Amino acid sequence: MEYVVITFLCLGILLYFLLGGADFGAGIIELFTSANNRSKTRKTMYQAIGPVWEANHMWLIIAIVILFVGFPRIYTTMSVYLHIPLLIMLIGIIARGTAFVFRHYDAIKDDMHWLYNRIFRYSSFITPLFLGIIAGSLISGHIDTNAKDFSSAYIYSWLNWFSVSVGLFTVALCGFLAAIYLIGETTEAYDKRRFIKKAEYMNIAAVVFGAMVFIAAQLDNIPLTDWVFKNPVGLSAIVLASLSLILLWYLLIKGKTQVLRILAGFQVTMILLAISYAHFPNFIRLKNGNAISLFEAIGPEKTIYSLGLALLLGSVLILPFLGYLFYKFQKKEE
Amino acid sequence: MDDFLAARSQMALSLGFHIIFSCIGMVMPFFMAVSHYKWLKTNDEVYKNLTKAWSKGVAIFFATGAVSGTMLSFELGLLWPKFMEHAGPIFGMPFSLEGTAFFIEAIALGFFLYGWNKLNKWFHWFTGMVVGVSGLASGILVVAANAWMNSPAGFDFVNGQYLNVDPIQAMFNKAWFSQALHMCLAAFTATGFAVAGVHALMILRNQNKEFHLKAFKIAAVFACIGALLQPLSGDISAKDVAKRQPAKLAAMEALYKTEKPASLLIGGIVNEKDKTVKGAIKIPRALSFLAHGDFEAEVKGLDKIPEDEHPPVAITHYAFQIMVGIGTLLALISLIYFVNLIRKKPLVEKRWLLKLFVLAIPLGYLALEAGWVVTEVGRQPWIIYGVMRTKDAVTPMPGIAYSFYIFSAIYFSLSIVVTFLLYRQIKMVPVLYNDKSIVKTN
Ligand code: HDD
Ligand code: HEM
Ligand code: HEM
Numbered sequence: 069m070e071y072v073v074i075t076f077l078c079l080g081i082l083l084y085f086l087l088g089g090a091d092f093g094a095g096i097i098e099l100f101t102s103a104n105n106r107s108k109t110r111k112t113m114y115q116a117i118g119p120v121w122e123a124n125h126m127w128l129i130i131a132i133v134i135l136f137v138g139f140p141r142i143y144t145t146m147s148v149y150l151h152i153p154l155l156i157m158l159i160g161i162i163a164r165g166t167a168f169v170f171r172h173y174d175a176i177k178d179d180m181h182w183l184y185n186r187i188f189r190y191s192s193f194i195t196p197l198f199l200g201i202i203a204g205s206l207i208s209g210h211i212d213t214n215a216k217d218f219s220s221a222y223i224y225s226w227l228n229w230f231s232v233s234v235g236l237f238t239v240a241l242c243g244f245l246a247a248i249y250l251i252g253e254t255t256e257a258y259d260k261r262r263f264i265k266k267a268e269y270m271n272i273a274a275v276v277f278g279a280m281v282f283i284a285a286q287l288d289n290i291p292l293t294d295w296v297f298k299n300p301v302g303l304s305a306i307v308l309a310s311l312s313l314i315l316l317w318y319l320l321i322k323g324k325t326q327v328l329r330i331l332a333g334f335q336v337t338m339i340l341l342a343i344s345y346a347h348f349p350n351f352i353r354l355k356n357g358n359a360i361s362l363f364e365a366i367g368p369e370k371t372i373y374s375l376g377l378a379l380l381l382g383s384v385l386i387l388p389f390l391g392y393l394f395y396k397f398q399k400k401e402e
Numbered sequence: 403m404d405d406f407l408a409a410r411s412q413m414a415l416s417l418g419f420h421i422i423f424s425c426i427g428m429v430m431p432f433f434m435a436v437s438h439y440k441w442l443k444t445n446d447e448v449y450k451n452l453t454k455a456w457s458k459g460v461a462i463f464f465a466t467g468a469v470s471g472t473m474l475s476f477e478l479g480l481l482w483p484k485f486m487e488h489a490g491p492i493f494g495m496p497f498s499l500e501g502t503a504f505f506i507e508a509i510a511l512g513f514f515l516y517g518w519n520k521l522n523k524w525f526h527w528f529t530g531m532v533v534g535v536s537g538l539a540s541g542i543l544v545v546a547a548n549a550w551m552n553s554p555a556g557f558d559f560v561n562g563q564y565l566n567v568d569p570i571q572a573m574f575n576k577a578w579f580s581q582a583l584h585m586c587l588a589a590f591t592a593t594g595f596a597v598a599g600v601h602a603l604m605i606l607r608n609q610n611k612e613f614h615l616k617a618f619k620i621a622a623v624f625a626c627i628g629a630l631l632q633p634l635s636g637d638i639s640a641k642d643v644a645k646r647q648p649a650k651l652a653a654m655e656a657l658y659k660t661e662k663p664a665s666l667l668i669g670g671i672v673n674e675k676d677k678t679v680k681g682a683i684k685i686p687r688a689l690s691f692l693a694h695g696d697f698e699a700e701v702k703g704l705d706k707i708p709e710d711e712h713p714p715v716a717i718t719h720y721a722f723q724i725m726v727g728i729g730t731l732l733a734l735i736s737l738i739y740f741v742n743l744i745r746k747k748p749l750v751e752k753r754w755l756l757k758l759f760v761l762a763i764p765l766g767y768l769a770l771e772a773g774w775v776v777t778e779v780g781r782q783p784w785i786i787y788g789v790m791r792t793k794d795a796v797t798p799m800p801g802i803a804y805s806f807y808i809f810s811a812i813y814f815s816l817s818i819v820v821t822f823l824l825y826r827q828i829k830m831v832p833v834l835y836n837d838k839s840i841v842k843t844n
Pocket of ligand 2 (some may be wrong): 417544791
């Protein structure tokens, strides 16, 4: 059962990254869209993510519930030492979710929309930034459980070049995912071209920030290059990701949307795999050189058993329903 | 503000905020389903418009409920890491099932809100029902988790270790049934009265009478059934508390000295220093009966409980008075309403009754919040009753006061915006739903 639970945990994180990421990305795209195209982008986006954003968001909750039920020590270590970035991310989630719904359901369209839009765009940027920072901090080895003073315990655990680079990288990936997703959601040739351009820029940004992550890892003595290049799985994942990049650019120019989506998802999955495979099952690396591993922090047997059962049962109930939701609202209205 | 107090206040604030939205999320889908059903059966456009108007309100509330709930699932760790480290695996079962229920709810809501004219109409209706049923299920499940904190079960506590964990047994602890029943009724009562009251106000103002009358009826029937059952369920809860948490019961009743038979105090000013209550109405033997079903029974007072295990008496007592007071009032209103309904008197003529409903708009929620204060403050100083103290569970990070201020500001502004949006929705009813032509969605 522990493998079931761990699989669901990884799946939850991955799907949140892909689906929730595309969702955040849509806001980022809007942030970087020139003013006269914004309202159109907004409309496309609403049709695309309106019906599903709530469900996308659930993956985060699933992941966090698995963490606190099944891996309490990981959950509490994160909560204590990454309190501040978690808090900022939460504020972002609150602001974003409410602004998104408010602006759609406000019965009167007036100046309030200026405010909703502002909040939505900026929080769409900040939330994935801090999500990335948190992810980066977990593996950066800056979390110091023996810290004596406030800054080294609660600030430098996440405020360092490596974590921030991972944060920016995450933002670029989200934007990229969203642009690819939106290409398929619009029927107008002009808009399609706009989103293709956006996808290209975001892809370039991702490559740049990705390089920055590696440089920061070097400076910080994080063995990221070893993880990725000295490990067959990591290496093949990164090679596949790079190869698919070439294919992706080709398809972008051709405008083949369905394949593009799958490919973009594949690419991001490969990147996550490359980064995380080598130190699996270690989930948090600590400053003193130790690590907290999933297997070591796992909860009591009965709990894991019933958690696994609940997850399996849940997915039998949920997945067909969810698939139908995506299917039903994929079909564009004329 | 010291960090411990700030953490407790932040927790209370977040929960108090979330509960309002989650109750609406649990109950409104049922109102909509009734109205939707009537539309499908009678083809009366008013019911269709009503369903749509309500569903827009629900979408606003649902989003707010969802984000504040997400906030909570992190906050448990951010504020109470030591608690979660031990409690997570034990009381986590309801949370993991709740995850499933939420998920289904979110998916079904997607179908419901965006499915007009796209789905088979009965399937569409069914998705609305699914939203309600899974919302109710998740409510019951979270309350089971809270009940575990009041009545820990499913583990052996040996030398500070939590052994032989059994999450299923933990979920079906002794308190879950009485709490879950009372909570579900409370959700229907509070939301029902709030919704009915708003529509009563519009009827009084002579706006879109047909629309608002239909809305009022649906909400009022749910509310009044809930309110009539609430005192009965509250009595079950009280007997339960007497058995399992005598300190809480003593604090609710401000019973400083053990009495046999014990009299019930209504109202009064509590002086925590001298351990006295002034100016309360005393009903002899009533407490013995309410707590143990026997007019002669002994009721344990705070003198039988070690001083360092006393909950804050004044807050618990006042909150209990508020809840019971409002509960009695709402039950009376409900009685009048049903008598009126049975006699088939047209409602519009009874303006005073409608005014009573308007008065009751905030009351249900007030009682609900007060009830939670009774349960949670009455559990102090324990976070897990009899096992772990709240102050041992708090995060070591200093400066929680700032996060408390930030969240107070956020919740405050969210409440304002939500109220404002709702006001606008209601204001737009005449424009959007006046004519009987098909109303455009989105
Ligand atoms: C509309 C709201 C509402 C109304 C009218 C009432 N209650 Fe209540 N009460 C709640 C809403 C509530 C609640 C917020 O839902 C609580 C908090 C925890 C729980 O399980 O329910 C609660 C808790 C609660 C408890 C503590 C349970 C525990 O700690 O386990 C008792 C003893 C009562 N109630 C008793 C009553 C009585 C005797 C009422 C008589 C009229 C009453 N309540 C009306
Ligand atoms: C939604 C309804 C609820 C409300 C309004 C509520 C209210 C409160 C209040 C007022 C406090 C502060 C008590 C004090 O410090 O004196 C508190 C504390 C707390 N509650 Fe609840 N509660 C609710 C449900 C829950 C549930 C379902 C859980 C968890 C499963 C929970 C977990 C906690 C925890 C961990 C604390 C902090 C520790 C403590 O003060 O004991 N509560 N809550
Ligand atoms: C008695 C207390 C509570 C009740 C009755 C309750 C009920 C609900 C309901 C019905 C929803 C659905 C959202 C809606 O319809 O608006 C919801 C949302 C949520 N609640 Fe609570 N809740 C309670 C306390 C808590 C606590 C303590 C937590 C965290 C540990 C929590 C976590 C969540 C989460 C994560 C969501 C969002 C799910 C979504 O996206 O649909 N809730 N809650």
